[in-house]
Amino acid sequence: MTRPQPFQMAPGEGDPRRSAPHVARNAEPIVEVLRRILPDRGLVLEIASGTGEHALHFARAFPQLLWQPSDPEPAALRSIEAWRAEAGLFNLLPAVALDARAAEWPVPAADAILCINMVHISPWSATSGLMRGAGRLLARGARLYLYGPYVQAEVETAPSNAAFDADLRARNPEWGLRDLDDVVAEGERHGLVLDEVVPMPANNLSVVFRRSGA
Numbered sequence: 001m002t003r004p005q006p007f008q009m010a011p012g013e014g015d016p017r018r019s020a021p022h023v024a025r026n027a028e029p030i031v032e033v034l035r036r037i038l039p040d041r042g043l044v045l046e047i048a049s050g051t052g053e054h055a056l057h058f059a060r061a062f063p064q065l066l067w068q069p070s071d072p073e074p075a076a077l078r079s080i081e082a083w084r085a086e087a088g089l090f091n092l093l094p095a096v097a098l099d100a101r102a103a104e105w106p107v108p109a110a111d112a113i114l115c116i117n118m119v120h121i122s123p124w125s126a127t128s129g130l131m132r133g134a135g136r137l138l139a140r141g142a143r144l145y146l147y148g149p150y151v152q153a154e155v156e157t158a159p160s161n162a163a164f165d166a167d168l169r170a171r172n173p174e175w176g177l178r179d180l181d182d183v184v185a186e187g188e189r190h191g192l193v194l195d196e197v198v199p200m201p202a203n204n205l206s207v208v209f210r211r212s213g214a
Contacts, residue, residue: 017083017086018076018079019051019053020051022117023051023057026147026201030206031061033145033200033206033208037145037195043065043067044066044112045107046069046116047098047130048072048117048122052083054116055080055083055084055095065111067093068110069084069095070106076095077097081094100130101126105136107137109137112144113143115130119150120149120150120175121175122175123175124178138192143208144187144208145206145208146183146207146208149205150178150180151178152180158203180205183207191211191213195209195210196208
């Protein structure tokens, strides 16, 4: 294959793979957290898989788990499939079209759910849909893992995050860094309780929820 295209979801000619530089920086730190929270066996659903590079990396790191990538954007789905076809990993499933806001998802159940760098570059309705869907798909004790930058009460926002937030809101008023307390409250509405918050490189956070109830 030719060299993958820079991170962009607009359709283009040639190689359908897309590449996001941040994946090379954050994939291994994320893996270190996932090693503690993922089940030994089962299916992991990734919401908003983007380029597909995270799913590829995680499928290699956790060969005992099935990885189900998803995304609502056709260009992203093409990129994911191109990376998957090249890698030939048995445990990386074909990507499915999935919008977190949808009332029904094309995956009926999951043993864990991941969502990386979506919450701040989507409308709040996507976060609400994510929590609603996770609450429906996950069994008691299963984990929802989020990664990205957040605003935390009584924690000074890093200047780089403040600048990033301003840039996002200038690009789309519905985007922007979310208050972590608001995200936690939305999760609780759907039976998801906060398990832990782990500081990550570049002022990001790993936010781990656990499905409560019966």
